[in-house]
Amino acid sequence: MTGDLRSMVEQLKSASHPLRLRVLALLDSGELCVCQVAEVLQVPASSASEALRELRRAGFVTERKEGRWVFVSLVPEEDAPPLLKGILAGARPLREARQDLARVAEVKALPITRVCSTIQGAATAGLEMTQA
Secondary structure (H helix, E strand, C coil), X not given: CCCCHHHHHHXXXXXXXXXXXXXXXXXXXXXXXXXXXXXXXXXCHHHHHHHHHHHHXXXXXXXXXXXXXXXXXXXXXXXXXXXXXXXXXXXXXXXXXXXXXXXXXXXXXXCHHHHHHHHHHHHHHHHHHHHC
């Protein structure tokens, strides 16, 4: 994103949602699979994906694919919008962010296949329930 007013407004909008702010604070701890993000935050994978899409658009998050898994992380510091540093500094002490960070280690200890199958299974069960 360029350093203009419109870009800054879009970045502020992106970070102004509670879920997206939690995602930024969570990714401050390092790279995670999208399923791990959803599991830590206890939200549907679709909600985590939508939040990540907005954060990518704002220039805060990058992704890489490894097989069928999508891993997300904060953009490298040298590429990060200046606003990101302040957002992270403000988010770190939040109670919700601290609780999310406490869950990261336990979720990372689980095999990704297990985390993602649980998340995808929950999404499928929810879809089946709405179609019934």
